[in-house]
Amino acid sequence: MPTLTVDGREVTVDADATILDAARAAGVEVPTLCQFDGLEPWGGCRLCVVDMSQANWDDDWFKVVTACNHPAEEGMNVVTDSVRVLETRQIVLDLLLARCPETPLVQKWAREYGVLKTSYTPNPEPDDCILCGLCTRVCDHIGVSAISSINRGWGREIAPPFNEPPPDCIGCLACAEICPTDCISYTNSNTRRTIWGKEFEMLRDPRTGEAVITREQAEHFAERSGIPIAYFEKSDASKRREMAKTFERLGQLK
Amino acid sequence: MRIESIDQFEALRAQARESEESRTQQIHVCCGTGCLAWGSKEVAEAFASEVAKRSLDASVELFVKSTGCHGFCERGPLVVLQPSGILYTKVKPSHVEEIVEKTLIGGEVITKLLYKDPVSEERIEKYDEIPFYLNQVRVAMRNIGRIDPTDILDAIAHGAYSGLAKALYEMTPDEVIEEVEISGQRGRGGAGFSTARKWRSCKAAPGDRRFVLCNGDEGDPGAFKDRSIMEGDPHSVLEGMIIGAYALGSHEGWIYVRDEYPLAVVNLTIAIREARKYGLLGEDIMGSGFGFDVKISRGGGAFVCGESSALMRSLEGKTGEPRAKYVHSTEKGLFDLPTVLNNVETWAGIGAIIEYGGDVFASMGTQRSKGTKAFSLVGKVKNTGLIELPMGTTLRHIIYTIGGGILNDRPFKAVQTGGPSGGCVPEELLDLPVDYEELTEAGSMMGSGGMIVMDDRTCMVDVSRFFLAFLEEESCGKCTPCREGLKQMLHLYDRIIAGEGSNEDLDLIERLARGMRLGSLCELGKSAPNPVLSTLRYFRSEYESHIADKECPAGVCRDLTAFVIIEDECDGCHACFKACPVDAIAGVVKELHVIDHEVCISCGACLDVCPTDAVRTLPKIVLKNAEVV
Numbered sequence: 085m086p087t088l089t090v091d092g093r094e095v096t097v098d099a100d101a102t103i104l105d106a107a108r109a110a111g112v113e114v115p116t117l118c119q120f121d122g123l124e125p126w127g128g129c130r131l132c133v134v135d136m137s138q139a140n141w142d143d144d145w146f147k148v149v150t151a152c153n154h155p156a157e158e159g160m161n162v163v164t165d166s167v168r169v170l171e172t173r174q175i176v177l178d179l180l181l182a183r184c185p186e187t188p189l190v191q192k193w194a195r196e197y198g199v200l201k202t203s204y205t206p207n208p209e210p211d212d213c214i215l216c217g218l219c220t221r222v223c224d225h226i227g228v229s230a231i232s233s234i235n236r237g238w239g240r241e242i243a244p245p246f247n248e249p250p251p252d253c254i255g256c257l258a259c260a261e262i263c264p265t266d267c268i269s270y271t272n273s274n275t276r277r278t279i280w281g282k283e284f285e286m287l288r289d290p291r292t293g294e295a296v297i298t299r300e301q302a303e304h305f306a307e308r309s310g311i312p313i314a315y316f317e318k319s320d321a322s323k324r325r326e327m328a329k330t331f332e333r334l335g336q337l338k
Numbered sequence: 339m340r341i342e343s344i345d346q347f348e349a350l351r352a353q354a355r356e357s358e359e360s361r362t363q364q365i366h367v368c369c370g371t372g373c374l375a376w377g378s379k380e381v382a383e384a385f386a387s388e389v390a391k392r393s394l395d396a397s398v399e400l401f402v403k404s405t406g407c408h409g410f411c412e413r414g415p416l417v418v419l420q421p422s423g424i425l426y427t428k429v430k431p432s433h434v435e436e437i438v439e440k441t442l443i444g445g446e447v448i449t450k451l452l453y454k455d456p457v458s459e460e461r462i463e464k465y466d467e468i469p470f471y472l473n474q475v476r477v478a479m480r481n482i483g484r485i486d487p488t489d490i491l492d493a494i495a496h497g498a499y500s501g502l503a504k505a506l507y508e509m510t511p512d513e514v515i516e517e518v519e520i521s522g523q524r525g526r527g528g529a530g531f532s533t534a535r536k537w538r539s540c541k542a543a544p545g546d547r548r549f550v551l552c553n554g555d556e557g558d559p560g561a562f563k564d565r566s567i568m569e570g571d572p573h574s575v576l577e578g579m580i581i582g583a584y585a586l587g588s589h590e591g592w593i594y595v596r597d598e599y600p601l602a603v604v605n606l607t608i609a610i611r612e613a614r615k616y617g618l619l620g621e622d623i624m625g626s627g628f629g630f631d632v633k634i635s636r637g638g639g640a641f642v643c644g645e646s647s648a649l650m651r652s653l654e655g656k657t658g659e660p661r662a663k664y665v666h667s668t669e670k671g672l673f674d675l676p677t678v679l680n681n682v683e684t685w686a687g688i689g690a691i692i693e694y695g696g697d698v699f700a701s702m703g704t705q706r707s708k709g710t711k712a713f714s715l716v717g718k719v720k721n722t723g724l725i726e727l728p729m730g731t732t733l734r735h736i737i738y739t740i741g742g743g744i745l746n747d748r749p750f751k752a753v754q755t756g757g758p759s760g761g762c763v764p765e766e767l768l769d770l771p772v773d774y775e776e777l778t779e780a781g782s783m784m785g786s787g788g789m790i791v792m793d794d795r796t797c798m799v800d801v802s803r804f805f806l807a808f809l810e811e812e813s814c815g816k817c818t819p820c821r822e823g824l825k826q827m828l829h830l831y832d833r834i835i836a837g838e839g840s841n842e843d844l845d846l847i848e849r850l851a852r853g854m855r856l857g858s859l860c861e862l863g864k865s866a867p868n869p870v871l872s873t874l875r876y877f878r879s880e881y882e883s884h885i886a887d888k889e890c891p892a893g894v895c896r897d898l899t900a901f902v903i904i905e906d907e908c909d910g911c912h913a914c915f916k917a918c919p920v921d922a923i924a925g926v927v928k929e930l931h932v933i934d935h936e937v938c939i940s941c942g943a944c945l946d947v948c949p950t951d952a953v954r955t956l957p958k959i960v961l962k963n964a965e966v967v
Contacts, residue, residue: 125662126662127661127662127817127859128662128816128817128818128859129817129818130817130818130819130857130858130859131818133856133857148856148857149664150662150859153662153663153664154664155664155665168852168856171849171852171853172819172852172853172856172857175819175823175849175850175852175853175854175857176818176819176853176857179818179819179822179823179826179853180818180822182822182826183822203846204822204826204829204846205826205829215815215818215821217816232657233657233815235815236640236642236812236813236814236815237810237811237812237813237814237815237821237824237825238810238813238815238821238822238824238825239815240814240815240816240821
């Protein structure tokens with residue numbers, strides 16, 4: 085359990101904690117865009133940079149690192165608001181604002197760091213994707229890997245293979261739900277769902293008639309968990325009804 | 339036949355040496371990529387058929403050997419005759435009969451094929467008397483040009499695997515690491531991390547499975563030292579890796595080669611196959627009980643895969659993107675297991691360090707950078723090619739003595755070292771002794787060992803833009819500062835070279851450079867601002883000319899430069915007329931030619947072809963002002 089200092093506040097954290105965990109424990113806010121608890125840190129957006137000095141370094145020797153994936157270590161001194169850290173975050177936000185000038189989340193963070201208008205050449209065809217990679221990472225994490233990043237450099241984008249409806253997609257919407265700028269579109273109806281240009285049939289709860297899950301997602305979950313497919317077909321309302329019945333029975337037994 | 343003991347190895351080596359020595363007359367034809375492009379394959383074939391034709395004459399036994407790159411690519415195809423050491427340059431198949439007849443049989447030197455020194459203007463007969471070679475010390479490249487890279491016995495005759503034999507039979511793994519430590523060798527891939535320290539850190543990592551990798555993904559424009567080593571002496575790389583594996587207790591390795599190096603892939607593949615056949619790779623190497631095998635993985639053409647973590651992801655079959663890491667790959671590398679990744683040149687030096695001793699290597703070089711270093715010398719220099727020198731050699735010595743000076747004796751402006759992420763070193767620093775620290779202090783870096791020499795007709799703003807454009811194309815796009823920063827940096831440069839830049843743009847460039855340096859995920863983005871910052875540091879006035887005066891002092895940037903023909907100098911040769919791609923030049927033979935500025939696209943083709951130096955550059959603004967008057 086290492087003890088370290090974040091902006092002068094001493095905290096003790098778990099052995100596998102990151103600097104970001106330590107900062108949060110110390111009540112210090114470090115901005116993040118590509119970080120999501122439960123997914124392996126990726127270090128792509130570079131907004132969470134902090135200055136860090138290790139216990140055995142000279143006192144005035146600091147290094148800029150990303151808080152999201154750097155291990156918190158014993159005796160470490162972390163400074164989250166040094167001049168160069170703030171300038172680096174400002175530059176990152178200024179650049180993101182050039183790519184996504186109309187995206188509320190980017191505007192909000194940029195404003196917070198004093199960037200009201202980008203200093204750079206704005207993207208002539210802006211969309212809301214900040215290339216944080218959360219969608220592809222969550223898709224990998226679920227064990228599907230239906231989408232990925234394509235191209236490189238500035239031309240990087242998120243797409244299914246060959247820009248065609250992805251054969252491996254199970255229509256679970258995890259990518260759309262994790263997206264911090266809500267830029268992955270989909271449609272839902274009581275019978276059908278469409279995402280990434282692929283259409284899915286919805287399984288409906290046999291009792292309530294509600295659309296609950298795509299057939300592909302139910303099969304994927306059933307296969308991975310060993311739980312029968314019928315379990316995943318149940319809607320929330322249906323589960324509540326079952327729960328109510330259980331309590332009723334428990335009451336009678338008493 | 340498999341070698342099953344040290345005695346068998348020594349017997350094989352003695353036999354190979356004997357057969358090498360029995361070849362009284364040898365013709366070494368350089369078949370490196372440079373000479374092949376000049377047509378050396380045809381030259382080698384011509385020699386082979388000429389020799390076959392004359393084999394009836396028993397008085398002279400001739401042996402033709404296709405070797406790897408001799409380094410002097412500028413003068414190819416190169417032919418070296420042994421044992422006389424005569425070097426013939428720019429040899430064509432039509433010269434072959436004459437060479438065999440006059441030199442090999444008659445003992446007479448053909449003067450016209452000898453190298454002419456650009457400094458003394460003298461013809462030089464012997465290979466090792468030419469300043470280009472005379473001033474070199476070859477360790478990693480010790481056998482390149484001397485051996486046939488596809489013949490393992492030839493390599494063994496020249497000492498290949500002797501270091502390995504010594505390591506396996508006379509040294510413990512720890513003694514091997516100690517020897518490497520004594521040598522002081524640092525990574526030749528650019529960062530200059532101590533080889534021995536890297537090995538120790540990997541060895542100390544827990545676990546019994548670890549990997550040994552070779553980085554052959556040399557991607558810097560103008561750099562080709564690793565290619566020449568893999569092509570010309572693949573056994574030196576294998577030997578180094580086996581010794582490293584023995585020291586580390588590793589049994590699996592990969593060589594990651596870019597697929598744009600087809601000859602390197604072929605020669606490495608042959609070398610691996612031959613080494614396995616002789617029991618130098620695989621189980622029970624040389625009968626020592628130690629086993630190690632290596633596979634080749636071909637890169638798909640992404641520059642960033644030369645970065646260690648991206649290379650390992652690519653080897654794992656994933657997208658070749660760097661991984662943010664604060665744990666060394668020596669502890670968690672390929673497949674999250676302890677891994678040592680060294681550059682081709684680093685591995686190639688290991689065999690020699692073990693065979694001759696670390697102290698010999700350490701006796702060369704500077705205080706902090708020991709040994710020798712390979713460089714690819716290119717650009718506006720008379721003798722371009724591949725060289726290896728002790729660390730600490732000055733840039734002036736490299737460019738003027740070995741390189742023979744600047745092409746057409748124009749004034750020197752700068753030398754760009756370390757590849758696209760390196761920096762430009764100006765004339766006032768020509769006496770800088772080349773080592774890791776000195777180059778870093780000068781705002782550049784050792785990097786891949788590329789050296790691009792530039793003359794006064796190079797615009798430093800344009801050069802920086804060139805390297806930025808390369809990196810922008812190669813950035814993987816994972817992290818914001820590199821992906822967005824390089825794109826925006828290019829926008830800013832485009833404004834400046836179009837004469838639309840402002841002083842605020844310069845401030846923005848410097849600020850963005852700081853952000854990329856601190857904020858980027860991997861070294862590609864972190865070092866991308868180097869060409870920008872080093873040219874701003876040493877050539878700021880050129881930027882200011884573009885901004886304030888709307889002038890490109892070197893006459894390169896098209897939007898700012900016009901071309902004119904000087905009346906008194908033009909002899910009406912018509913060469914510019916023919917060269918102009920847009921028909922902007924009017925004139926008939928033997929009369930004055932004139933450029934139409936309305937049509938001219940300022941490509942400079944006329945200036946390049948004009949034999950009388952009649953085409954000159956002029957700032958467009960001067961032309962415009964003249965029109966107004």
